[in-house]
Amino acid sequence: MDTNQDESFEDCFDLFSAKLNEEKTFGAPMLWIGIYVAAVSLVCSLAMAADAYQGFRQRKLWFPSKFFGLNAASLTLLAVAMKLPVDLSSPMGGSADQLAKLSSTAFMCTIIGNLMPSIGPMDNRDILLNVIAVSILVITILVNVCIQLKTGEINTYKTYIAKEHVVVMFFMLLLLVILSFSALAVPISKRILEVKYRDMHKTVSTEEPKESNKSSVDFLKDVVRKYWLMAETGSPQFVMACSATSTTSGVICLMVAISLVEAEVRIWLYIQRPPYFLVAPYFQAPDSTSDYGWSTVFIVWIQSIGVIVGTIAPAFRWFTAVSFKCSKKESNNYRNELKVEGYWIQPLAEWKEIPLLPLRIRNRKCRKLIQNAKNLILNFCTRVQVLIVVASKTVCLISVFVARPILSGLDYCKRLQEKVTRNSTKGSDTEPGVELDLNRYVLRLEGEVDLPERILKNISVAVDRSIQKAKRQQPEKLMELLEKSSGFKGIVEFDSNQVPSLHSEEPPNTWNLPVVTLTSIAISFPNIKSHIADSLLCSVNEGLSYASLIDQTLENIEDWINLKDAANFVWVRVELYRKWLDEDLQRIALKGKTWRENLQRLADIAKDCVMEFLSDVNRGPEHEPLNWPVKVIAANSMYRISQTLLLQHQDNHQSNEELFEQLSVMIADILCACLTNLPGVISRKCFCNAIDKREESVRLAARLLGETEAILNTLQQRELPPLDPNQVAYIDEWRTSIKLTNPSASRASKLEA
Template sequence: MAVTGCPQFVMARSVTCSTSGLMCVLVTLTLVEASIRIPKVYYRRHGSGFQTLSAYKWSSKWILFFQSIGVASGTIVSAFRWFTAAQLKCSDIGRKSFKNELKIENYWNQRLKDWRESSLPFQVRHHKWKKSFHDVRRLLLNCCLGVQILLVWASKLVLLISASFFHHIKRLKIFVIGASDDTGGSESGGDAQLDLTRYVLLLQGEPGIPRKTLKNIWNEVDKMMEKGKRQKPIHLIELLHKSNNFNGVREFDNNRVPSLHSQEPPNSWSLPVVTLTCIAIALPNVSNDNANHLVRCVGEGLTLLKLIDKILDKNGALAVIRNAADVVWVGVDLNCKWQDKDLHKIRLHSRTSKKILEELSNEAERTVKQFLREVNDFLMDNPLNWPVKIMAANSMYRISRTILLASGDKETDERLFDHLSVMIADILAASLTNLPRVITMKCHHNSQKERQKSVRNAALLLGETEEILQILQQREMPSLDHDEAAYIDEWRTFIEDDNGNSLASILSIGSEAQQSNEEHVAIELHS
């Protein structure tokens, strides 16, 4: 539907474009005739060779050569369009009267009629001049309408004559038309069971589109999906296998942590994930391989999270929070730094994970409080107006304090790292449940110019995330509607109010996660 409704594709199927193809063929034949005639008229024998009589001398050969290349390259596609349109029209011969065949559809001149009947685009105070301008414009548009109708009528006549010519040749069995699919013939095998014609957007009065063209469009979608499968996020998929439920969505923040401001900024999907990753890779006694692997997993996940946040956050209310997560992640991914603090040095200088959490929490708290003391602007009372650095610091303060409250001194560094990894996987999994809706929304792009590209990207995304969707099909899903499921705060509210009826009971960080996987609810692709 996106391809057949594309303006370029629609123009290529129009009768005027088909007629231009015939004109290109005639121009090519004229050039061929000139190529045969020129040597006889402008060349004479001189000794053992030929001498040109043209004022351009030897360059005339090259001029003719390059003109031939240009005409040939411009004619091939146009000629195929004319031939395909005539061949397709050939199967429609006899179904309509001659008058109906040459009938001009409304879409050819409706815009000109609307302009003719509309008011003047500029202000004229004098009534006499205003009427004169309107009459002149009406006269010009009537002339344009006449020319438009004449061109379309002539194009339809040329196409009808071409189709009738092919039709009579076919009946006399002088010209055998190959590729019976292009004339509307039935397909064999598995293709006969796949009817794509009901998804095609046709012009008014258009007989149809060749099946071979439809198959090429279908195959293009398949190729995009196969390309997506080849570049699937394997590290992210490995991390998602660690998640058995969505408990991490609730556990990353605790309401018992005192707020640094009267209003708490809302959460996005990406900022808690980035903050938890910073804490995890800063823990002591964690191998560099495990830390680097977590960074790779989260990097692949953030690519999808940013896409989900951007598409589902229609009002752009969380844009500043997404920017904060993006800025922090650049420092983590490239330099292993959070807010200019080297996480490797923090790991080396601290002996316990508790001290690291306290250091990160205290630093974040100082950053936010200093900002609030120095800024007295009433606009800053709204957390969404805070700079990205303050947003990130507030997130670090709350999450690190939450982990301190939950873990205490009982957790080893390796065990805490594993629990943080699972928490990150839970948040990623909850966010990725929005993928079906995101893919569907990309297919429903409003702009005609961007719709075809958007559908290709949707097919590519579907191929990349096919295995992720299969993993999520095995999860018990909360009964959230689409609008609520797009935001992490709505998830947290639902889980806190759920009391364990729809999801597994929430476990603390220090407890063992035991989740039954006996019942699975499939993720539906909503249109």
């Protein structure tokens, strides 16, 4: 009997051991899953830290979402980072396990607060899809955490942090509601800002310099400042970040961070030792009893840091909004302060007016029931929206009451310090751009306060800093080349009417192609020192980068695509391989004895290329010069310019170096004429139709102004031919005008021919 009992006991023990080994085998990958969750949480934390750093660096205390926005990638990362709170199958009774679930939910709250500005630039479809995706994820987390609270998985005897879970879950749900209802106002606010931006653009484009002696460069700087301010204050991210709901999310994120810290401190006091997630010897402490092992310690550590770092941006948005309100004159009319502007509820009102036409239901009662249900839902949503906005403004108003005395005291001390500094440094220059009334160009929604003077100064300083930074990248080689130009004679001289055409119609000239062709000819001359040829190539390369911008502003640019592509096609080969089409220019320079011989060879090659194409093409669209292949367009340019040079210098006995210098001057003349269009290009770059690209476009305009400021100051002293504003961008219009106003230049060209 005892023997049978012993055998039965041994069988049970073996079965239990086998079961335990099996569970260990199946639970082994969980450690690596935990490490993966920690790594993903680290990526999210670094992205939020990068946004915070970028905001401080650019002095944008509304912290736009540049590195961490609401999109498919971030949603995928969030789904991985939220693995622990949605895990119902793995027992997690240890202190580290319990705290890991809380840190994950707190981490999710912080991320929602950081993602709010990123919905501003989205279109309606993306907003809908992304908000639905976030809602599904948040609701899944809430349901799973509620199940764990009900079953006692979270409410263990070791750590009683159920209260913190309830608080954080409430805040998470509140943040989701705020995010969803804030998204409703985005389309209308963007529409309002778009109208204001275009109206302000009309105003700015018709403004003239107030000071008659103001240079065009200084006037352009003012234009850039105005559009920079319009782009920043009209940015959907800026409007979203400075909204009342976004400031409330900052308060909520701060309270979530406090709740997490409180729970961690309480657990630390309970176990009576330093925080195990910060001390290496406790990485394998028994506080982690789940299959995730010590990876939960890393998760708590990384996500806790992520919560602290991620709270910076929402908290500073709240503080910035409060400081804006404090800078406003104190008002006792609190009803206006709590007023709900129309753009918050206008989308719901518009949806309510839209009938349900697509529903083909014949039964009148069913249609009426559905219509009433729709109106009931929209009325409920409208009330919720009003409640959220009023509550958010109330939070902001309370914050202002608390912060106003403190900020007023700090502002008084600052003004006192500035007064002392001003008295000790009399005669110092004022800050650039402060004299310009920038407040006129701030785009505001209804109910928004004026930007404080310090914010306007910061924006003005940011513009000047961007221009000064670009000044350090001025095209020095190009400036050396332009110094050789003393007029615009080269624009007429590079192409002579005495050269017989190869086709009944000639393609129009662009700025780039003659410059590229003349450069190709110049470096093909024999006995030209390599460093001189390389210097010309560098100068032309810098000039073409600006000439390309000017060619892009042409009204008929779509019809001139092949002309633009021809210059790019040739230049890549000339700059990188010293080849014109398939001809090695260095080999031509070595084999040829004189520039005339090399020039004739290039002209013959170009003529053969054009004639071969024209002989094979029937009358049709391809026969039109604008539709020629890029090689044929480049060859036609080479033929005409080469023949022009041969005609002009047929009786001259110039050396290779002398003609090389003449071609350099001709190139400089063309580039000088081309670059007189830069002020117009900079002004056009300031304005941008796409709302999500306006800041980038105006930054490009500021960089372009800084790089070319010295060139613009030099060209401002030149006397330009009488051209209409719509003719200045075309080189052929320049040629015609110069020939009419200066017949001697045209006559000299013919005599040389």
